[in-house]
Amino acid sequence: xxxxxxxxxxxxxxxxxxxxxxxxxxxxxxxxxxxxxxxxxxxxxxxxxxxxxxxxxxxxxxxxxxxxxxxxxx
Amino acid sequence: xxxxxxxxxxxxxxxxxxxxxxxxxxxxxxxxxxxxxxxxxxxxxxxxxxxxxxxxxxxxxxxxxxxxxxxxxxxxxxxxxxxxxxxxxxxxxxxxxxxxxxxxxxxxxxxxxxxxxxxxxxxxxxxxxxxxxxxxxxxxxxxxxxxxxxxxxxxxxxxxxxxxxxxxxxxxxxxxxxxxxxxxxxxxxxxxxxxxxxxxxxxxxxxxxxxxxxxxxxxxxxxxxxxxxxxxxxxxxxxxxxxxxxxxxxxxxxxxxxxxxxxxxxxxxxxxxxxxxxxxxxxxxxxxxxxxxxxxxxxxxxxxxxxxxxxxxxxxxxxxxxxxxxxxxxxxxxxxxxxxxxxxxxxxxxxxxxxxxxxxxxxxxxxxxxxxxxxxxxxxxxxxxxxxxxxxxxxxxxxxxxxxxxxxxxxxxxxxxxxxxxxxxxxxxxxxxxxxxxxxxxxxxxxxxxxxxxxxxxxxxxxxxxxxxxxxxxxxxxxxxxxxxxxxxxxxxxxxxxxxxxxxxxxxxxxxxxxxxxxxxxxxxxxxxxxxxxxxxxxxxxxxxxxxxxxxxxxxxxxxxxxxxxxxxxxxxxxxxxxxxxxxxxxxxxxxxxxxxxxxxxxxxxxxxxxxxxxxxxxxxxxxxxxxxxxxxxxxxxxxxxxxxxxxxxxxxxxxxxxxxxxxxxxxxxxxxxxxxxxxxxxxxxxxxxxxxxxxxxxxxxxxxxxx
Numbered sequence: 001x002x003x004x005x006x007x008x009x010x011x012x013x014x015x016x017x018x019x020x021x022x023x024x025x026x027x028x029x030x031x032x033x034x035x036x037x038x039x040x041x042x043x044x045x046x047x048x049x050x051x052x053x054x055x056x057x058x059x060x061x062x063x064x065x066x067x068x069x070x071x072x073x074x
Numbered sequence: 075x076x077x078x079x080x081x082x083x084x085x086x087x088x089x090x091x092x093x094x095x096x097x098x099x100x101x102x103x104x105x106x107x108x109x110x111x112x113x114x115x116x117x118x119x120x121x122x123x124x125x126x127x128x129x130x131x132x133x134x135x136x137x138x139x140x141x142x143x144x145x146x147x148x149x150x151x152x153x154x155x156x157x158x159x160x161x162x163x164x165x166x167x168x169x170x171x172x173x174x175x176x177x178x179x180x181x182x183x184x185x186x187x188x189x190x191x192x193x194x195x196x197x198x199x200x201x202x203x204x205x206x207x208x209x210x211x212x213x214x215x216x217x218x219x220x221x222x223x224x225x226x227x228x229x230x231x232x233x234x235x236x237x238x239x240x241x242x243x244x245x246x247x248x249x250x251x252x253x254x255x256x257x258x259x260x261x262x263x264x265x266x267x268x269x270x271x272x273x274x275x276x277x278x279x280x281x282x283x284x285x286x287x288x289x290x291x292x293x294x295x296x297x298x299x300x301x302x303x304x305x306x307x308x309x310x311x312x313x314x315x316x317x318x319x320x321x322x323x324x325x326x327x328x329x330x331x332x333x334x335x336x337x338x339x340x341x342x343x344x345x346x347x348x349x350x351x352x353x354x355x356x357x358x359x360x361x362x363x364x365x366x367x368x369x370x371x372x373x374x375x376x377x378x379x380x381x382x383x384x385x386x387x388x389x390x391x392x393x394x395x396x397x398x399x400x401x402x403x404x405x406x407x408x409x410x411x412x413x414x415x416x417x418x419x420x421x422x423x424x425x426x427x428x429x430x431x432x433x434x435x436x437x438x439x440x441x442x443x444x445x446x447x448x449x450x451x452x453x454x455x456x457x458x459x460x461x462x463x464x465x466x467x468x469x470x471x472x473x474x475x476x477x478x479x480x481x482x483x484x485x486x487x488x489x490x491x492x493x494x495x496x497x498x499x500x501x502x503x504x505x506x507x508x509x510x511x512x513x514x515x516x517x518x519x520x521x522x523x524x525x526x527x528x529x530x531x532x533x534x535x536x537x538x539x540x541x542x543x544x545x546x547x548x549x550x551x552x553x554x555x556x557x558x559x560x561x562x563x564x565x566x567x568x569x570x571x572x573x574x575x576x577x578x579x580x581x582x583x584x585x586x587x588x589x590x591x592x593x594x595x596x597x598x599x600x601x602x603x604x605x606x607x608x609x610x611x612x613x614x615x616x617x618x619x620x621x622x623x624x625x626x627x628x629x630x631x632x633x634x635x636x637x638x639x640x641x642x643x644x645x646x647x648x649x650x651x652x653x654x655x656x657x658x659x660x661x662x663x664x665x666x667x668x669x670x671x672x673x674x675x676x677x678x679x680x681x682x683x684x685x686x687x688x689x690x691x692x693x694x695x696x697x698x699x700x701x702x703x704x705x706x707x708x709x710x711x712x713x714x715x716x717x718x719x720x721x722x723x724x725x726x727x728x729x730x731x732x733x734x735x736x737x738x739x740x741x742x743x744x745x746x747x748x749x750x751x752x753x754x755x756x757x758x759x760x761x762x763x764x765x766x767x768x769x770x771x772x773x774x775x776x777x778x779x780x781x782x
Contacts, residue, residue, distance in 0.1 A: 023311050023312075023315070024311065024559065025559075025561065026315060027140075027311060027314050027315060027318070028142075028561065028563055029563070030315060030318040030319065030322075031137055031138050031140065031179065031318055032137065032176065032563060032565075033175060033176040033179075033322070035319065035322050036319075043346065043349070044349055044350065044353055046353060046447050046448050046450065046451060047353065047354070047355045047356070047358045047359050047448050048448070048451035048452060049451060050450070050451045050454075051447060051450050051451070051460070051562055053349070053353075053447065053566055057173075057175050057176050058172075058173050058174075058175060058176075059173045059176065059565060059566075059567075060345075060349075060565070060566040060567075060568075061563065061564070061565055061566065062443075062447045062562070062563075062564050062565075062566050063561075063562060063563050063564075064450070064454075064561065064562045066561075067561055067562070067563065
């Protein structure tokens with residue numbers, strides 16, 4: 001299956017984290033439980049269109065689209 | 075014999091760590107600062123059994139030993155140096171039982187540092203309700219550390235937790251390393267171990283990562299570690315990625331047969347429904363503004379009564395002391411300097427308490443995280459961050475606790491800009507100034523029959539404060555350059571009912587911080603101002619004394635009663651005092667703004683704290699009593715005329731110019747002091763003082779010239 005940016009998937013679609021495109025951001029994301037192989041889902045989007053809230057590792061995390069775009073999912 | 079030892083409480087944010095801290099220590103807490111830094115240091119007495127009492131320290135919430143903010147840095151600093159006075163004998167790791175995976179990352183790092191740990195599984199009640207089954211004995215066996223299930227909010231599991239702490243203190247069980255750290259950088263780890271004479275791989279690995287930010291290392295040691303790193307091409311990012319992934323693999327293995335989730339968590343479903351409404355594109359923002367408006371209203375409505383009680387108490391004390399103390403310079407100092415200084419501090423307590431009541435509730439329920447989430451996009455444009463919302467809102471009460479609450483902003487640039495712009499928010503000290511000035515020129519009328527015109531102008535001043543904070547942020551964004559990237563990563567915790575004891579303790583602590591931080595500065599400055607306003611060149615003072623002594627002896631029966639005479643004398647003395655001389659000295663500079671030397675005195679005296687303006691005005695316009703009688707000050711000010719030209723002193727243009735000046739000028743020594751400490755130097759508070767005051771001057775000048 002082809003890789004997509006996390007920001008390209010629809011709200012409510014469950015995807016699996018594959019890899020990251022930015023090393024510095026990936027460290028922060030890994031620590032917060034965004035691990036390759038983990039399932040991830042966009043839960044909701046802030047009223048002004050950014051940041052977004054995702055469900056990952058059993059909890060809800062918010063992050064800016066800029067950071068979310070560094071997560072590649074399949 | 076009593077033995078004393080240190081226990082540290084550590085855990086991710088939102089794990090109920092403070093609730094557990096409160097449950098373990100009760101009100102037996104001490105708040106201070108960690109030496110050298112301004113992070114709040116919360117300690118308490120933990121009685122374990124008849125013979126054993128520990129000092130419990132609450133370390134700031136952190137996700138890992140790789141700190142991102144000033145708050146998180148503390149844990150690293152303490153745990154990396156056995157010589158640190160706070161170095162713990164036992165570490166209690168608090169985790170949210172409903173969210174074990176991410177929470178255990180920190181635990182595995184602490185185990186690898188060979189620290190005796192106790193794992194406290196908090197919120198077990200919620201976990202059970204959500205259908206999460208945790209096999210506690212098996213978890214303890216697999217991890218090799220004591221595991222205790224607790225529900226801090228109703229004190230369940232506290233005795234067992236205490237027992238486990240005692241056990242880890244007397245006979246620590248230290249499991250072997252959870253992951254193979256040595257393999258990440260074998261040569262670097264070995265050389266650092268040799269250099270420092272330590273035998274722990276992870277401690278050496280941590281040093282390789284964090285040496286540059288550890289205050290306990292000498293420059294020589296830092297250089298040595300740097301050299302070792304360079305020699306072997308140590309890649310901090312790559313090794314951290316490897317470490318984190320390995321840790322999660324270990325955790326997944328641990329959790330594979332110890333935790334079972336039976337049904338979708340009810341709390342989580344409810345939380346999602348709430349989020350759909352509370353962060354909705356339209357309703358979300360609408361609800362936020364309604365809440366903000368309610369908080370705003372309550373700050374003023376609820377605190378009115380207690381504020382007048384405090385005022386009256388101080389008036390009674392003043393009257394009482396005037397009656398019993400012998401007349402003299404010391405009595406004058408107490409009544410004219412110390413008492414007003416103290417009341418000037420305490421008068422703001424009600425507003426601060428009400429504000430932090432709301433902030434504590436909003437934070438405890440999880441709503442504040444959503445506000446941060448919703449506002450980030452807007453704040454980002456102005457060099458700020460979603461997390462700047464709490465400091466900005468707190469700034470409505472007082473900039474001092476507000477600036478301190480900016481500590482959890484990870485990015486230094488975002489935090490600095492937040493600190494810089496917070497004093498633009500209209501704080502409670504500006505309120506009495508605005509109230510007096512508005513009453514001078516704005517008629518007490520209603521528009522559309524129900525909106526008070528004076529109230530509207532006041533609201534406009536608050537809006538002006540907020541807008542200028544944003545604009546200042548936008549400007550600063552262009553000037554401040556940093557290497558670190560701005561990012562926003564924040565957990566959205568599940569909504570919960572507020573824990574009232576936490577709310578109460580937060581209010582208490584914030585109020586105490588305000589009194590200690592702002593209080594001492596305001597008090598000291600009040601005394602200095604009293605000296606400036608009481609003393610002057612003795613030649614001039616003697617002349618006044620003689621003049622009035624003569625007048626009162628000639629004038630025993632006539633209409634001039636002695637108290638009027640007394641207040642006239644007071645006003646003349648103020649004019650001749652050092653404060654008066656200063657006012658006259660700066661008159662040429664403030665004339666283009668529409669002010670005379672009398673207003674100049676008020677500017678000088680309120681430079682340390684804005685609210686002093688009202689008191690000074692009442693002294694200058696020789697009102698009997700003090701600033702409490704607003705009506706009389708107002709009347710005298712309305713009648714005041716320029717003795718040379720005969721024109722009114724407080725014209726519309728002058729008053730507007732004054733309001734603008736007070737809106738922008740940084741007239742608050744306490745803020746200056748707190749910015750100095752939070753930014754670790756004199757540079758930023760000086761820049762802030764200078765730019766804000768210069769801007770205030772220019773804006774007031776423009777307003778006066780335009781209106782007059």
